[in-house]
Amino acid sequence: MPIDQRRPREIRADIRAGHISGVTAGLGPGYVQANLAALPRDQAYDFLLFCQRNPRPCPLLEVTDVGAVEPVGVAPGADLRTDIPRYRIYRSGVVVDETTDATRYWRDDLVAFLLGCSFTFEWALLEAGVQLRHIEQGRNVAMWRTSIPCRPAGIFHGQMVVSMRPIPASLLARAVTASARFPGAHGAPIHIGDPAAIGIRDLDQPDWGDAQEFKPGDVPVFWACGVTPQAAALASKPPLMITHSPGHMFLTDIPNSTLAAL
Amino acid sequence: MPIDQRRPREIRADIRAGHISGVTAGLGPGYVQANLAALPRDQAYDFLLFCQRNPRPCPLLEVTDVGAVEPVGVAPGADLRTDIPRYRIYRSGVVVDETTDATRYWRDDLVAFLLGCSFTFEWALLEAGVQLRHIEQGRNVAMWRTSIPCRPAGIFHGQMVVSMRPIPASLLARAVTASARFPGAHGAPIHIGDPAAIGIRDLDQPDWGDAQEFKPGDVPVFWACGVTPQAAALASKPPLMITHSPGHMFLTDIPNSTLAAL
Numbered sequence: 168m169p170i171d172q173r174r175p176r177e178i179r180a181d182i183r184a185g186h187i188s189g190v191t192a193g194l195g196p197g198y199v200q201a202n203l204a205a206l207p208r209d210q211a212y213d214f215l216l217f218c219q220r221n222p223r224p225c226p227l228l229e230v231t232d233v234g235a236v237e238p239v240g241v242a243p244g245a246d247l248r249t250d251i252p253r254y255r256i257y258r259s260g261v262v263v264d265e266t267t268d269a270t271r272y273w274r275d276d277l278v279a280f281l282l283g284c285s286f287t288f289e290w291a292l293l294e295a296g297v298q299l300r301h302i303e304q305g306r307n308v309a310m311w312r313t314s315i316p317c318r319p320a321g322i323f324h325g326q327m328v329v330s331m332r333p334i335p336a337s338l339l340a341r342a343v344t345a346s347a348r349f350p351g352a353h354g355a356p357i358h359i360g361d362p363a364a365i366g367i368r369d370l371d372q373p374d375w376g377d378a379q380e381f382k383p384g385d386v387p388v389f390w391a392c393g394v395t396p397q398a399a400a401l402a403s404k405p406p407l408m409i410t411h412s413p414g415h416m417f418l419t420d421i422p423n424s425t426l427a428a429l
Numbered sequence: 430m431p432i433d434q435r436r437p438r439e440i441r442a443d444i445r446a447g448h449i450s451g452v453t454a455g456l457g458p459g460y461v462q463a464n465l466a467a468l469p470r471d472q473a474y475d476f477l478l479f480c481q482r483n484p485r486p487c488p489l490l491e492v493t494d495v496g497a498v499e500p501v502g503v504a505p506g507a508d509l510r511t512d513i514p515r516y517r518i519y520r521s522g523v524v525v526d527e528t529t530d531a532t533r534y535w536r537d538d539l540v541a542f543l544l545g546c547s548f549t550f551e552w553a554l555l556e557a558g559v560q561l562r563h564i565e566q567g568r569n570v571a572m573w574r575t576s577i578p579c580r581p582a583g584i585f586h587g588q589m590v591v592s593m594r595p596i597p598a599s600l601l602a603r604a605v606t607a608s609a610r611f612p613g614a615h616g617a618p619i620h621i622g623d624p625a626a627i628g629i630r631d632l633d634q635p636d637w638g639d640a641q642e643f644k645p646g647d648v649p650v651f652w653a654c655g656v657t658p659q660a661a662a663l664a665s666k667p668p669l670m671i672t673h674s675p676g677h678m679f680l681t682d683i684p685n686s687t688l689a690a691l
Contacts, residue, residue, distance in 0.1 A: 211474065212473065212474040212477065215474065215477050215478060215481065216477060216492055218481075219477065219480075219481065219489055219492060220492070220502070227481055230478055230481060230482070232582075232583075240482070240580070318502070320494075321494075347690075350612075350690065428609075428612065428690050
């Protein structure tokens with residue numbers, strides 16, 4: 168994948184100006200990228216509580232003040248209405264638009280939630296010498312809805328969604344310790360091995376993303392996935408919800424290393 | 430201090446029946462004890478956001494559903510109105526009662542927040558061989574309001590409150606690593622050494638608790654303190670707030686080890 172070594176702030180300016188509208192993998196290497204979910208204030212308390220009760224799939228990095236478009240904690244000066252390459256607009260749980268500028272949909276009562284994403288722990292895995300098959304093969308990871316219930320909060324409920332990566336057995340322990348250091352990016356695996364134990368029937372048929380190729384000795388390793396909160400939010404059919412489009416993340420100014428647990 | 434080795438569930442039953450009304454140090458060793466702050470639903474969103482934005486002083490263990498008195502996540506079967514030895518009742522930021530049974534003050538719109546407390550990391554320090562002067566001397570720790578601002582959230586704002594323990598220089602590193610494992614109980618120190626650097630003028634004059642005796646070679650070590658959210662909440666003068674009385678904590682059923690970071 169192409170690497171854009173500039174600082175996130177410069178890249179966001181290009182996104183805002185409409186010069187970048189593609190996926191963000193490879194942009195601003197070393198910096199945390201985030202999922203966006205913006206919801207009306209009326210739904211925000213339940214969503215915040217859902218994230219607090221389910222921190223593994225929903226690692227909160229930033230919650231804006233009501234109506235604020237600047238995520239002051241992770242990207243001062245940014246504008247969440249324009250600085251993501253592509254947005255999805257949902258009304259009552261249904262996609263009504265996909266756009267590169269969410270300004271005309273934004274409302275004064277929206278609260279924006281930014282959540283950690285797998286890019287950070289994948290970086291940690293690669294740094295630790297754990298190769299990732301889907302990156303080698305230029306594919307997306309495989310994702311499933313599991314049988315593991317999230318702890319509900321108000322109107323939000325649902326099963327945990329996981330992503331799966333094939334890991335050589337000899338590197339399992341390293342994959343656990345390397346990702347566990349980053350609780351702000353889903354942390355350690357939630358399951359290793361038998362897919363049936365968490366309600367996954369067929370590793371060749373993911374619910375989202377691409378099937379993965381296993382090499383001899385590879386073990387399936389499952390991490391909590393940021394699709395979880397989005398799926399739970401959509402199931403509750405909020406009147407308005409604005410998210411990033413899959414793969415089109417928000418680039419923060421904080422280095423991956425700042426998400427490391429002490 | 431006397432040790433009550435029974436399980437928290439049995440001790441809570443004695444508290445509920447009125448047989449125990451004192452401080453909870455030494456009760457149910459090995460299990461997490463928690464701070465209580467119960468607030469009306471109207472203030473709960475801002476308080477939840479304040480805790481999310483300030484996790485070191487405000488490590489959330491449990492947030493009940495609106496009106497629920499059972500903290501199902503950490504103590505199934507418990508009743509937060511009766512199972513704490515002593516409560517303080519605040520109206521508009523002023524103590525109006527201290528009681529062993531909060532039932533008559535509880536309202537259907539209250540949300541109860543349980544936050545981790547220093548007992549867990551003090552246990553971790555002792556297990557790691559770090560002696561604690563205030564325990565040896567039968568005193569309370571020393572606490573100060575610092576110059577470190579919390580990140581505000583809605584109506585809640587304030588400076589971080591810290592507790593201080595004198596630690597021998599040779600054990601500083603061990604004190605850091607032992608407490609850092611427990612982010613759910615304030616985690617690693619937020620400052621080591623010079624009190625003036627965080628706005629503390631006189632180590633002999635704590636804002637709360639007892640002055641500590643230093644032995645030669647001891648260094649002052651400061652941890653974020655659960656007084657922070659309570660002070661921030663009271664400063665906003667909520668119409669009703671119910672807390673535990675200092676030292677009279679809620680006993681959960683979860684072992685200290687479950688708060689260890691992965």
